[in-house]
Amino acid sequence: MTPFYPLWVAILHFLNLFFLLLLARSGLEVLSAFPKLYWHDGCPPGREWARFSKKTFGADSRRTWTSLDEEESWNPVVALPGRKNLGLGRHWHFLTVQFWILTGLVYVVLVFATGYWRYLVPTSWSIVPDSIRAVGEYLQFRLPKKIPGQPFEPAQKLAYFLVVFVLAPFQIATGAAMSPSLLARFPWYGRLFGGKQGARSLHFLGLCAFGAFTVVHVFLVVVHGLPEGFTKIVLGTPGSNHALAVGLGITGLVGIVVFHVVVTWFSLRYRRRTQRLLGVVVDPFERAVSRSFRSRQRFRRRDISAYHRINGYPPTGPEYERAAADGFADYRLVVGGLVERPVSLSLDELREMEQAGQVVKHHCIQGWTAVAEWSGVPLRAVVERVGVAPEAKFVVFHAMDDKGLTEGEGRYGFFYESLPLHLAAHAQTILALDMNGGPLPVEHGAPVRLRVETQLGYKMVKWITAIEFVDDPGDIGLGMGGWREDQMYYANAAGI
Template sequence: MALEFPLWLRAAHYFNLLFLSVSLRSGLQILAAHPKLYWNDHCTPGSEWLRLTRKRLPAHAPWTSRDEEEAFSPWVALPGGRSLGLGRHWHFLGDLGWLLTGISYVVLLFATDAWRRLVPTSWHVLPAAWHAAAGYATLHLVEAPGGYNALQQLAYFGVVFLLSPLTIATGLAMSPAISARFPGYLRLFHGRQAARSVHFLCLCAFGLFVVVHVAMVVLHGLARDLALIVLGETDHPQGGLALAVGLLGLALVVAFHVVATRYSRRRPDLVHRRTGAVIDLARRPLMAVTPSRPAYTRADVSPYFRVNGRPPRDPGYQALAARGFADYTLEIGGRVERPLRLSLADLRGMPRETQISLHCCIQGWSAIAEWGGVPLRHLLELCRPLPEARFVLLEAFDDKSASEPDPAGPGRYYGTLELALARHPRTLLADEMNGAPLPLAHGAPLRVRVETQLGFTMVKYVRRIALVPDYRGIGQGRGGWREDWQFYDQQAPI
């Protein structure tokens, strides 16, 4: 069989290189937010199997999960620094491009005879691959005139039909929306953190494949193989032209990374808006509001639950906390027929629910806990939202300029939920954690639980709730404090 490289296959090489490199660099940016990997969903400190940080957290002083975050260099990560929000945007954009390229590749592969290049049709490929491996081990090249040798064929087959699907499957397993709706799917990987670890190993496997693939091209004849990959020529390869075209393609990929990195660091608002517009086209139809099924018991509760953020330093809040929140009043207003003022005693006298769930932090760590409180939909039924109300605004006592000094953003913490998500059966206004009153470190007196979303959407230290028609006139207009200043997404189901 003569080895031919049609135009679509040659184009796929460059698109794969572009999107895979974007996914790899942005994946490292995401990993920097919690540079530790586990095989258990409790993420107990010290139980990680891999740590990519030299930080040692104090044993006898309070710390939060943000203290574990690293700032990777923009030479390595996209966009570098502590830019988890934009890193996620670039990762999803790279994944989307890579997925569409892969689907097109596989369709065209089986629409032509090109599939014979990758798919073994006989078990004889196994001993032949062993023979080729032995040849490489003894520093002898194994040629297969007109095609790939058996070892190359198995390697390419594995990357396309095994490694790539596994990468996609483990990526989806880290989505709180998918794991809440299909808990059995998460069990296939023995939990979210095991899926995260395998996902990282898949990234390493892709990196190793690229290095070995390039080495094989060089060793087997750079001029000939480059002419095949770039020009598709088999009879009269033009090494000089192929090298020029190949270098031009690589230069364009590098230029894209340079521009993407610089714009992300100089105009994060613009990049957030533009990339988000593309991502939302695919994300919203698939993961707008999904059902959630209980999947854990009290035996699954984590022995350790990380703290993310520090309690408010607001004097009014501290005075309430000193009195056990006996004087606390929750106001619910805005676009409602019946504004409410409720004490903790009022809330504890309402219909209550408990649920045991996996908390998925956007940084990467997770933990399991039992939460108790009033379903938010019950409070919405009492206050009766007006027809124009589309979002629930959750305001916190937490003034970030005091509790989490950060030059990226001042002001009180807040978040917004679409009304349908606020009415979700498992969306709680929780005042209990693991059968006890909600601790200060985890959001007392009240915090929201939205089990199909990432943790930052679950506002803690709730001060006030309001029904609003839109969030674009609030703060910087992105739907929440971390959305405004750290460029997270208003919805975070994955």
């Protein structure tokens, strides 16, 4: 018979605590970028069911605003790393989730390989009424009896089963339902949770459930006898040296706190180095997801959102304003780089090329979504027209907006983004000229913007002025492959 508290349970218990705390803090950093929760993917302003911000914005507001104005700067004590660092928060989250899932898989394998499942998996529906009675006894300040031959009473056993075999997989499933690449390829998957916003809300409630379980779990350890319970958790053996267990346990907990203090400080002090270090593990995962899926979205016009947020203010200055007022009559899209036939195309020439349309869902990295209809030139048609050289591996989109003027906060330079060339061949990768049946509005990127439906919104460059085919985008900007990667430490791939 398997011992009640094998050592591997104690070790994996500690690792689970270690990774869950990282996931919770980095998840709160992600939430701080859009501190609102919805059940509907249209995300209409003012219709959220939960808001963790004092800021309010309306669809009919007289003052122009963008979704970046909704972002909050949360304290590093709460969020990892805090202070408006969405890019680094996502890096920490996606790094940690891989190790947390691996820890869970090892745990489940050992649970069934060693026979420990008998202590966790109920074999009779009587566990439900027995658990209710056990909870009643706790409420009457009495300790319920343990199940004969097992280490737990019914309520504990049922709770552990639900956390391991229901709540943890639920968190993984709802997390996956927020990936733009996965949802673009399998739109039905998001509908299982009521859309991305439903998955996002459920994911947050799952975090709350983990938090509540942890509080109750610790309380029950104290109620059932702190020294003995602590010894079981730390050493895996009841009746062992209590002083040793307390010493090791406190050392482990202090170690977790010190680790969080150090990585938070390091992340805020050395942001580029953190981006690069975490990217060693995270970037291949992101690139694999981005490469694996092609968008198959087919929404209907009646699904179009009544309000579509914008991210980023339009270019400033009289030159752009005059061009917009004149319908961009003199606009030219310059396409060059590693190509055989460089071109400079007007809007009329772009409209004379092959056209494509799609009603799709936009996924902002902050977390909001909206459905709109876009139409324009398939990027594939541009690639064919200019004859891209074999050595070209990336396509870079240069924009008209100087972010030092439109965004500030110590950031600078004209916006640009790069995509691996294989994404240009996707049917739903287009240069959009129209939105919702009319000319592309200024706030949404007129005269030309990119749509690439397996990626997050920051890759979909607005106000495009030039397209350049290159072998490596490392010589552009600060060399990270995009303006937000350069200035805000985002990942270069944006499929999750």
